[in-house]
Amino acid sequence: MELRNSMLSRRTLLTRVAPALAGSFAAISPARLALAQEQKQAPQSNASHSPGSKQIWSHEYWAKKGDISLYMYRKRSGAPRTGEPARPILFLAHGSSVSSRPSFDLTVPGHTDYSLMDKFAEYGFDVWTMDFEGYGRSGMAAGNSDIATGADDIKAAAEVMLRETGQSRFHLMGESSGALRAGVFAMLHPECVERLVLVSFTYTGEGSPTLTKRSQQADYYRTHDRRPRDREMIRSIFTRDKPGTSDPAVAEAMADAELKFGDSVPTGSYLDMTTRLPLVDPLKIKSPVLIARGEYDGIATEDDLLNFFKKLPVPDREIAILPGASHSIALGLNRQQFWHVMKCFLEMPKRMDI
Numbered sequence: 001m002e003l004r005n006s007m008l009s010r011r012t013l014l015t016r017v018a019p020a021l022a023g024s025f026a027a028i029s030p031a032r033l034a035l036a037q038e039q040k041q042a043p044q045s046n047a048s049h050s051p052g053s054k055q056i057w058s059h060e061y062w063a064k065k066g067d068i069s070l071y072m073y074r075k076r077s078g079a080p081r082t083g084e085p086a087r088p089i090l091f092l093a094h095g096s097s098v099s100s101r102p103s104f105d106l107t108v109p110g111h112t113d114y115s116l117m118d119k120f121a122e123y124g125f126d127v128w129t130m131d132f133e134g135y136g137r138s139g140m141a142a143g144n145s146d147i148a149t150g151a152d153d154i155k156a157a158a159e160v161m162l163r164e165t166g167q168s169r170f171h172l173m174g175e176s177s178g179a180l181r182a183g184v185f186a187m188l189h190p191e192c193v194e195r196l197v198l199v200s201f202t203y204t205g206e207g208s209p210t211l212t213k214r215s216q217q218a219d220y221y222r223t224h225d226r227r228p229r230d231r232e233m234i235r236s237i238f239t240r241d242k243p244g245t246s247d248p249a250v251a252e253a254m255a256d257a258e259l260k261f262g263d264s265v266p267t268g269s270y271l272d273m274t275t276r277l278p279l280v281d282p283l284k285i286k287s288p289v290l291i292a293r294g295e296y297d298g299i300a301t302e303d304d305l306l307n308f309f310k311k312l313p314v315p316d317r318e319i320a321i322l323p324g325a326s327h328s329i330a331l332g333l334n335r336q337q338f339w340h341v342m343k344c345f346l347e348m349p350k351r352m353d354i
Contacts, residue, residue, distance in 0.1 A: 056121050061164070063130065063156040070153055071137035072130040072160055073101055075117040080164075088194070089167055090120055090346065092129040093154065095176030095200070096269040097229055097237065099136030100129040102257035103175065106331065108249055116330050119339055125346070126165065130157045132181070134226075134266040144225040146268030147279050150181030151188060158192055171346050173197035175330065176299060177269035183280030190286040195346055197290045199338075200327050202300035203308040205277040210240065210298040210327075214274050221271035226264040231255040241326035242296035250331050282308050288316035290345040292338060294325030318345055 057079040061072040076087065094103040105117045113119065117127045132150045134140035143149065154172070162168050171194050174182030179201035186193045205211045221227065234255040238246040272279060289312055291305055302321065309319050320341045324334045332338075 056118050061160050063153075063160045065133070065152060065156040066141075068133060068139045068141055070130055070133065070139070070156055071100075072128060072157055073105070073117075074126070074128045074164075075105070075121045076126045077121050077124065086165065086167055087124060087126040088346070089161055089165060089170035090125040090127045091154070091157065091161070091170050091172050092116065092127065093150070093172070093174035093178030093182045094129065094132065094135070095178045096273075097233065097265055098254060098258050099131045099138075099261060101136070102254045104129050104330070106250070106253055106257060108247070108253040110249065111247075114250065114253075114331060114335075116339075120343070123343055125171075128157065128161055128170075130154075134268075136261050140266070142225075143266075144221075144268035144271065145266035147177065147180045147184055147272045147276075149268060150178070151184040154181060154185045155189065158189070168192060169194045171195045171197070173199060173342065174201075175199045176201075176327065177273060180269070180272070180279050183285065186287055187281060187284040193287040195290070195348075196285065196287045197292065197342055197345065199292045199329055200294065200297055200299055201291055201305065201308075202273065203278050203280070203282075203304045205273065205300065206304055207301040208299055208304070211274055211277075214270060218271065218274045221267040221274065224267055227267045227270065228263060229265045230263055231259060234258060237328055238326070238331070241294070241298045245294070245296060245324060245326040245334075246328060246332045254331075280308075282311040283313055285312055286314065288314055288345075288348070289318070290342065291317075291319045292329060292341060293319070293321055294327060294329050294332070295321060295323050296326045297329075299327055316348070316351075 056075050056077060058073065058075045061074065063070040063072055092100070092104045094100045104115070106114045108114045117129065120127050130153060131138040132145060132153050134145040158170070161170060169192055172182045172186060174180065174197070179198040182196060183198060186196050202208060202211065235251040238251045291309055293300065293302065293305055305319065309317060322329055322334065322337050322341070325332045325338070329335065329338045
């Protein structure tokens with residue numbers, strides 16, 4: 001696989017173009033080594049209830065990619081029942097520095113609404129996520145868990161979702177480097193992707209302050225399979241673009257949840273984003289697409305994203321510039337705007353003229 005190969009004001013929250021029919025899939029710390037033993041445990045399920053929300057059922061799974069075990073997690077409103085109508089599946093792909101559940105199922109003391117999984121389960125979706133190879137509870141082979149590896153991980157996850165739900169198509173949302181993984185998967189397996197949401201996405205990286213700074217460490221990423229990741233680095237996710245766009249308690253809660261998996265993460269996505277962009281060819285995307293960017297996000301400029309947007313061959317495409325948001329849209333102070341935009345996109349009625 002070769003991976004190397006409209007005007008909008010800041011006041012505009014959402015631009016829509018007419019809908020179209022959807023297309024048809026260095027070293028590890030001691031803490032990580034200890035958690036790898038969890039792969040031998042049986043999946044667990046439980047139901048949780050938070051004030052003002054419906055009861056949410058959850059379950060853990062393991063996908064297999066050769067000899068590697070990949071951790072998966074699922075949430076929905078109520079346990080699955082034989083004969084019930086199928087619910088739309090939403091799969092969430094995490095970014096470069098934090099694994100799945102601290103990214104999408106975060107508990108913040110004093111708050112009840114930071115879990116994206118809970119929110120979309122309440123909306124009626126069957127919500128899934130996974131730890132990519134080398135992250136969280138998942139195992140890792142030799143290598144650096146690059147973007148192509150992540151696309152393969154999603155393929156392994158799709159097989160588990162098919163087995164458990166009988167559905168081969170699903171909505172796919174990726175955040176940051178997870179958006180690149182999701183985009184590459186959508187290119188390779190258009191028959192699997194119902195609707196594609198690219199959050200904090202970058203196309204060519206031209207003009208990106210974040211990637212310009214990150215590229216200074218490209219030689220390190222080339223020569224190391226893992227990079228350090230500590231509490232201060234996790235805090236910087238929320239402060240590097242525009243301090244004040246998130247509650248400081250969120251970064252602390254994320255660090256508490258994530259650092260138990262160790263003090264390092266793979267370098268693959270950083271190397272790809274600093275030396276190999278573009279990785280996603282818009283001309284090869286066949287599903288409807290939503291691009292969501294925070295007003296202050298430094299990972300990509302508006303021009304870079306508009307360039308990608310204009311090349312998409314599908315008429316069912318949207319781009320949202322979310323005011324008061326930085327890189328981490330889903331965990332920011334204005335996260336409710338993102339929920340609204342994504343929910344409306346995923347629930348777009350099908351076209352009736354074809």
